[in-house]
Amino acid sequence: MRGVPPTASSRRLLALCAVVLLAVSCRWGGPDDTGGERPPGAPTGVTAQAGSATSVHVMWNRVAPAGSEVTGYEVYRGDTKVKEVPAATHMVDVSRLRPATTYVFTVRARDADGRLGPPSREVRATTPAAARADTRPPTAPGALEGRAAGSRAAQLSWSAARDDRGVVSYDLYQGRTKIHSVGGNQTAAVVTGLRPGTRYSFTVRARDAADNLSPPGRVVRLTTADGADGGATATAPADFRATTRSSGGAYYIVLSWVPPRVDGTVTEYEVRLDGRPVTSLVYGGEAPRDRATYRFYAGEEAGVTHRVRIRPLLPDGTWGAFSAERTVTTGAAG
Known part of the structure; x- marks a missing residue:
């Protein structure tokens, strides 16, 4: 409560x-009954999705502060720290991986006092096999459509890109910044964490197993609603x-x-x-x-x-x- x-x-x-x-x-x-500050909790909602034969996209949910403010996250592949990102970032692409290999990832939060919280649950992702001598990128995703879903979210959908070896993932961009990645079998996503009354532009690019990236599809522009969410059904x-x-x-x-x-x-x-x-x-x-x-x-x-x-x-x-x-x-x- x-x-x-x-x-x-x-x-x-x-x-x-x-x-x-x-x-x-x-x-x-409620606050800690002892009145002392605690280290951050373990990140929840951790997922790992192969982005290509040599990369995996890792995402997690924001960790609420337990004592001092959360200032960053550390991403581990097995026992090895592979990425360190600021608190505003909740996704990373882990690259230079081996094709056709299963990897285990965990995430830990770090607070302003330098304390690390416990690791998240383990998540696994398997990279696809590498395609030999594949230098041809997928076609651009088509028919990108988007609409604001209240004040803090947007719904995006597109038609599938084509590739001679198959699309492994789609990368979503807000302006020039990659903000999300979904599997190659998905053609829709809901982007959250937006600001009320703000204009945004989004594009989508397809990626194949050889890490070839398609050109962006058309740009879709939308403006989030002002003020309260207004009952956005997407969330x-x-x-x-x-x-x-x-x-x-x-x-x-x-x-x-x-x-x-x-x-x-x-x-x-x-x-x-x-x-x-x-x-x-x-x-x-x-x-x-x-x-x-x-x-x-x-x-x-x-x-x-x-x-x-x-x-x-x-x-x-x-x-x-x-x-x-x-x-x-x-x-x-x-």
């Missing part, structure tokens, strides 16, 4: 948060459902949804019940990307009606849009 003093009901809710599938935990987000959980179930004489609210497809992995959600936040759930392991489920305690009385909705904490550290609101009644059939 964020900013709301725990009540007897919320304490029961906290105790029962362990019901969630996979490695999900509830947290109140909201989709197909949100809520039901109630009984177990051991108590009622539980059961939620399910499809996580938003954004530039990174969503590992944290805020649950709001009857207009107020009741808990945050954090996936400690691999977060679901297809459909997520969660349940929490709703009391022992039948016939009580509740309104519930959720919102994601995006990889850039900002909140996404709320899901649709659902109404459930304890003990009701369905």
Whole structure:
């Protein structure tokens, strides 16, 4: 719960948060009880995607400060540090790798006092086999389209590029700066972390296994909305459902949804019940990307009606849009 003093009901809710599938935990987000500063936490949402036969694109979510401010991240290949980036950067391309090889990556956050947090979970990526004597780049991705998704996100889509050996990945550029990379089987992405009321230009380039980079496709320009997000559905959980179930004489609210497809992995959600936040759930392991489920305690009385909705904490550290609101009644059939 964020900013709301725990009540007897919320304490029961906290105790029962362990019901969630996979490695999900509830947290109140308060300061260290000892009053001391702690090192940064482990980065979540870490992913690794082969960019070519000799490179891998590694991404992670922003780490909130535990004590002093987070000032940078270190990326490791096995036990070897291969990249060090400032706090504003949440992705790197690790190059000079071997073709057809599986690599293990972890990320650690560093704070202003020089302390390193624990490593993230390990992620693996396998580079494709090298293509012999391939010097021909893919064609430019076509039909790039984009639209602002509220004040802090943009939806981009394009048609697939062609290559005689196959496209391995697509690189997304904001102006001249590479900001994201997706697999060669994807032709859409949601870019987050943008500023309200700001004009942006985006391009996309295709990359093959030999690291040949296509020319950019056409430039798409868009302006994000002013002020609040305005309910941008691109960053909201989709197909949100809520039901109630009984177990051991108590009622539980059961939620399910499809996580938003954004530039990174969503590992944290805020649950709001009857207009107020009741808990945050954090996936400690691999977060679901297809459909997520969660349940929490709703009391022992039948016939009580509740309104519930959720919102994601995006990889850039900002909140996404709320899901649709659902109404459930304890003990009701369905």
